[in-house]
Amino acid sequence: MSPEAVGAPMVSVELREVAFARSGDKGDTANVGVVALDPSLYQALARELTVARVKAHFRGVCTGNVERFELPRLNAINFLLHNSLGGGGTGSLMLDAQGKTLSTAMLRMRINIPRTVLESWRARSGTLAGTAAGAQQ
């Protein structure tokens, strides 16, 4: 049976345990690229990281639309968070006017992932899951 099958037992993890991310700015729009630590984790990420969930996660930070773009061959999903940087650029009064730290804000999200997927990755990687060191594998 596929681990993704309906009813497969799920575990809840913080996104940072299974992904890394980088963020930046274009005007008042922040971009957050999320990258799965392993190809086997990508499908769960793609299912959990919906526009609606990301928008809700950034409530109070992102007041505009959220756009979502998949890069499956890079195991990555790119999000655009519009109206998130206090106007952006030189006029913004925010400490993080370039949205550089929104990457780790994203990684605070909790997602559900099939137990079998998580356990088989952790067994294969042989590293301390929950650290980004797994990305080197």
Added chain:
Amino acid sequence: MRVAAGQGFWGDWQEAPKLQVRSGQVDYLMLDYLAEITMSIMQKQRDRNPAAGYARDFVALMADLMPDLLERGVRVVSNAGGVNPLGCRAALARALARGPDLPRRPRVAVVAGDDLMPRLDQLLAHHELRHMETGQPLCSVRERVAAANVYLGAGPIVNALRDGADIVITGRSTDTALTYAPMIHEFGWADDDWDLLAAGVAAGHINECGAQASGGNSLAEWRSADLRLPGYPIIEAEPDGSFVVTKHPSLGGCVTRASVTEQLVYEMGDPAEYITPDVVADLTGLELHEAGQDRVKVTGARGRPAPDKLKVSIAWRDGFKAVGGLTYAWPDALDKARKADEILRWRLDYLGLAFDEIRTEYVGAGACHGPVAGAPPENLPEVTLRVGVRGPRRGDVSRFTREIAPLILAGPPSVTGFADGRPRVREVVAYWPALIDRGAVESDVTTETAVL
């Protein structure tokens, strides 16, 4: 053919380009100085001094590196010219005249014509230059426009390289072109080799932020990569559009699938539609393969025809701002900072000062992640109150900067952190991105080479 990244922004590490040239073989050194807001800052400098408005760091760097560049045959492509590329070359000529003897005199090209200010009103008669985010037409702020530069593609850089330039200085060239123009030149790619040009764009995107592709600012690699003496990325390009991202083995940092992927998703919009003046690149098919220690092979970029319109970067004067702060210590650090903010805002109101925005952040208690971080823990050891104001009147913003220090004696206790004195009032030179038909501007682009 190897294109080394040497600078990822204006203010990047000055040793990096020297190490790139002196630690192994490279053919080209690309130096990117221009972020979206950099043109605004350079414009402010040119307003104060008509000879300024370029990356001064670049001049000192080139003067230092020139003997190595000429001996090793490394050519430089850089957008260091900012809003004044001719001024940049003039400064380089002066610096070289003061410097040591060179094996030969360098040929230095300047790409000009990206500056639209001299004919902005003519252009506005036929083009609205609407703000790409807000849709507002530029005429609504015409009197406050300080600079307008069109993003140029690889063409003029390629012309300069064909002309034998050792150094190519541009203004607002698109960042990625600094890396792929040498590829077009070396491999003879045609204007409509869309997939090859798209591969060049992918290489340029990886190179344009310096060490961010080789272990810097990396959540995946920061614990393991030795960043004391980081090797900035080097693109080893092939005529078929495939390329390997690598670095000099003697330097630190790392080039892994993770480090390159992190840079690929940095400041990315729609990955199927990465627009440059030369090609619309589709990066969704990119594949990365580790091909040895610190070597990542990249394939799979696809391209579509270049756009009809070019992006214009406009800088306009949008009032004034200042940011100041004080640090409050345990116990009740956050409560004290909040109390100080309350008092400060009340006094600004009492003084009748008018601002478009007042923003308060509590550094140490969730300033970076805001509400996403949730409630801060109790009993923080210290919290920095950070208050910023922005408004149309310099006088009001200036008065705000005098209202921080009084809080030390006439505000909540256990406060410190004012040793640097009053915050500075800064004019906001804001960014206004717009589009323009390429036919309206391209005929004015020139490349001109001089022997310095």
